[in-house]
Amino acid sequence: MRAVSARSKCIASFPLSRLGHSTPMSPHGPTTRPSSPPPPPPPPSLLDDFAEHCRRRDLPRAMKAMHAMQRHRIWADAITYSELVKCCVARGAVEEGKWVRKHVFSGGYQPKTFLLNVLLHMYVRFNLLGDAEALFDEMPDRNVVSWTTLISAYANKGMNDRALEFLILMLREGVRPNMYTYSSVLRACADLGMLRQLHSGIIKVGMECDDFVRSALIDNYSKWGELQDALDVFNEVVTKDLGVWNSIIGGFAQNSNGDEALEMYKCMKRAGFAPDQATLTSVLRASTALALLEVGRQVHVHVLKFDRDLILNNALLDMYCKCGSLEGANSVFSRMVERDVISWSTMIAGLAQNGCSLEAMRLFEQMKHSGMEPNYITMVGVLFACSHAGLVEDGLHYLQSMKRSFGIDPGREHYGCMVDLLGRAGKLDEAVKLIDEMECEPDAVTWRTLLSACRVHRNSDLAIYAAKQVVKLDPDDAGTYILLSNIYANNQRWEEVTEIRRSMRVRGITKEPGCSWIEVNKKIHAFILGDDSHPQVDEIKRYLNQIVQRLMSIGYVPDTNFVLQDLEDEQREASLQYHSEKLAIAYGIMSLPREKTIMIRKNLRICGDCHTFTKLLAKMEQRIIVIRDPVRYHHFRDGACSCGDFW
Numbered sequence: 219m220r221a222v223s224a225r226s227k228c229i230a231s232f233p234l235s236r237l238g239h240s241t242p243m244s245p246h247g248p249t250t251r252p253s254s255p256p257p258p259p260p261p262p263s264l265l266d267d268f269a270e271h272c273r274r275r276d277l278p279r280a281m282k283a284m285h286a287m288q289r290h291r292i293w294a295d296a297i298t299y300s301e302l303v304k305c306c307v308a309r310g311a312v313e314e315g316k317w318v319r320k321h322v323f324s325g326g327y328q329p330k331t332f333l334l335n336v337l338l339h340m341y342v343r344f345n346l347l348g349d350a351e352a353l354f355d356e357m358p359d360r361n362v363v364s365w366t367t368l369i370s371a372y373a374n375k376g377m378n379d380r381a382l383e384f385l386i387l388m389l390r391e392g393v394r395p396n397m398y399t400y401s402s403v404l405r406a407c408a409d410l411g412m413l414r415q416l417h418s419g420i421i422k423v424g425m426e427c428d429d430f431v432r433s434a435l436i437d438n439y440s441k442w443g444e445l446q447d448a449l450d451v452f453n454e455v456v457t458k459d460l461g462v463w464n465s466i467i468g469g470f471a472q473n474s475n476g477d478e479a480l481e482m483y484k485c486m487k488r489a490g491f492a493p494d495q496a497t498l499t500s501v502l503r504a505s506t507a508l509a510l511l512e513v514g515r516q517v518h519v520h521v522l523k524f525d526r527d528l529i530l531n532n533a534l535l536d537m538y539c540k541c542g543s544l545e546g547a548n549s550v551f552s553r554m555v556e557r558d559v560i561s562w563s564t565m566i567a568g569l570a571q572n573g574c575s576l577e578a579m580r581l582f583e584q585m586k587h588s589g590m591e592p593n594y595i596t597m598v599g600v601l602f603a604c605s606h607a608g609l610v611e612d613g614l615h616y617l618q619s620m621k622r623s624f625g626i627d628p629g630r631e632h633y634g635c636m637v638d639l640l641g642r643a644g645k646l647d648e649a650v651k652l653i654d655e656m657e658c659e660p661d662a663v664t665w666r667t668l669l670s671a672c673r674v675h676r677n678s679d680l681a682i683y684a685a686k687q688v689v690k691l692d693p694d695d696a697g698t699y700i701l702l703s704n705i706y707a708n709n710q711r712w713e714e715v716t717e718i719r720r721s722m723r724v725r726g727i728t729k730e731p732g733c734s735w736i737e738v739n740k741k742i743h744a745f746i747l748g749d750d751s752h753p754q755v756d757e758i759k760r761y762l763n764q765i766v767q768r769l770m771s772i773g774y775v776p777d778t779n780f781v782l783q784d785l786e787d788e789q790r791e792a793s794l795q796y797h798s799e800k801l802a803i804a805y806g807i808m809s810l811p812r813e814k815t816i817m818i819r820k821n822l823r824i825c826g827d828c829h830t831f832t833k834l835l836a837k838m839e840q841r842i843i844v845i846r847d848p849v850r851y852h853h854f855r856d857g858a859c860s861c862g863d864f865w
Contacts, residue, residue, distance in 0.1 A: 268294055272301040280305065281314055284321055291325050296333040303336045307343050315340050319353070335363045342371040362388075362396050370402035381406035400425060401434035410442045427455055433465040440469025460491050468500040476504035480513065493520055495530050502533040509819035509846050510737055511541040518546075525555075532560050539568025542817060542844040542851050559593050567599035572851045573860025575607035592624055594631075601635035605642060606862065613639045628657065634664050641671025642864050646680055662691040669698070674864060678705055696722070696729040697822070733821045734798035738809045745801040754805070759796065762804040766795060769834050777827040794827050799845060803832065807839060816843045823847045833857050
C-alpha cells in the first residue's frame, strides 16, 4: 500500500489483492460467479482475431471479440489493448472506452502502467476528468507520463492551481518532470512572478536547453508581454529547432511587433528552416498588422502546399481583407474546402469594412442558408454593414433579435455599430436614447462614435456633451481635447478653450504625431508629420506642393477646421499641407506605375481635409488609393470614397 496519495487528501492506493478478486463483467452486467460451472473453452483463434481487429481499427468487431474474451476469462497483451483504446479515442467512442477499462480491471488481469496511462489519456481526451482522477488514484505505480497527463489536463482546463499542486506532489514522490511536464505547467502560470520562479526551477534541473521547454518559455514570456525575456531565452543557445523559431516569431506578432516578426522570419529562412503552418500563420498576422499586401502575397505562395489547413486559410483571408484586397479575399474564400464561423465572419466584416455593405449582407444570408450559426463577431460585422449601408430598420431588427434568433447577448461593439448607424442617419436623439438603454456601460469608443456623428451633423451642444464623456473615460485622448477646443473656438467660447488647453498642459497631453506607411519596391517608407528624415523629403514636398496647386485650381480649399483654431490662417494651411498621408500619397504617385494601387496605412484617423484632398486627387490622377486608418478602410476612386464620406 502506498504511503502518499497524489490527491490533496491522503487516500489508500490500489490494493494488489483486489486484482485477483474482481468480478468479471460482461456487456450486460456481472458474469457467472466463481462457484458456477467453468466457461466453455474459447475458440483457438479468438485472441488472434481480437488482435487483428484492433490493429485494423475495426471497432465493432474488436468489441465483439473482447466481450467473447470476457466470457472465457482470457486477456490480450497491453499493446493490443492500447490500439483498441486509441481507436475508441479516434472515434469518440466513450462507452466502448469505458468497457475496455472494465475488461482490463477484471478477473485477475493486472494491467501494466503503460496501459493504465493509455486509459488515463483516453479519459482526458473524453473530458472525463473525474474518471481520470479516479483511475489515477487506483494506479499501483505512476510514472512521469501519468503525472504529466493529469497536469496537462488541468492546465488545458484553466485549473492552474491544481496543475501546480500536482507538480509539487510529483516532485515529493520522487518522480522527475520531463520536458512535456514543464511545458504543461508553464501554461498554468497565473502571473509573471510564478513564471520566473518556474524558469529558475527548470534551470536548476538542467532542462532549459530542451527545445520543447524553450518554446514554452518563449510562448509564456510573450504572453505576458516580456519580449526581451523571450528573446533572451531564444538567444541562449546556438542550435534551434523550428518550434523555437515559431515561438519567437509568433511572440513578436502576438505583441504587435510585426517588423521584428518579419525580420525573424527572414533569419529563420537564412538558417535553412522551411516554414510550416504555424510559421506562415504568424507571418500572415504580422503582414496584416503592418498592411503589407505584397509580403502577404508572397506568403500566399507557401500557403498553397497547406491548402486544407483551416487556421492558415483564415489567416490568409484576414490578411487580404485587412490589406484592402477584396479580390484576393474573395479568391481565397471561394476556394476554401472547409469554412468555419471564423471564415464567414472574417469575410462579412471584410466586405463591410471595405465599403461593400450590401455584399456583406448577402453573404450573411448565404451563411445562414448553409446552416452555419453566427457568433458574437459575425453580428458585429453584420451591424457594421448595416451602418455603412444606412439600413436603420435592418440594424434595429438584428440588434433586437440577436438573443432570440441566435442566443447572442448584444455587447458594446453591437451597440456601437447601432449608434454609428443612427448617427449616420442623423437620428442623434435616438442614438443618445440607445446609449442610455444599453445593457452594458458605454465605453469611450461608444461616445467617440456619437461625437463623430455630431461633428458631421454640426450639433455642437451634443458634441460637447459626448466629448466630455470621452474625456471622463479616456482622460489622455488628445484628439478629443483638440476637437472639443475647436468646437468651443468656433462658438467664440474662449474661456472654455483656455481651460481645455490648460488641462492638456497639466496632464502633459500632446497630440500623437500622424504617421503613414507605404510599401514601395518591398520596402516600407514611413512619413511622420514634422519629421524630414526621409532621404527624398525635399523632392516629395516640392511634388506635393505642385499637386496642391493643381487641386486648388479645380476647387480644392484646405479645411482648417481640423487643426488648432488659435493658429494664424497661413499656419493652419501649412500644418495641413504636410500631413503624413499627403506625403505618403505624393511619394506613391511619384514611385508607382499608374495601374498600381497606392496602399497606405495610418496610425490616426484620417482628417476631413485629407479625405477631401485624396478624393479629388484620385479623380485628377485617375488612381486608386486605399488608406487604412484605425477605424475604417477608405477606397478612393473617381472622386468618391467607399466610406460614403462618413467615418
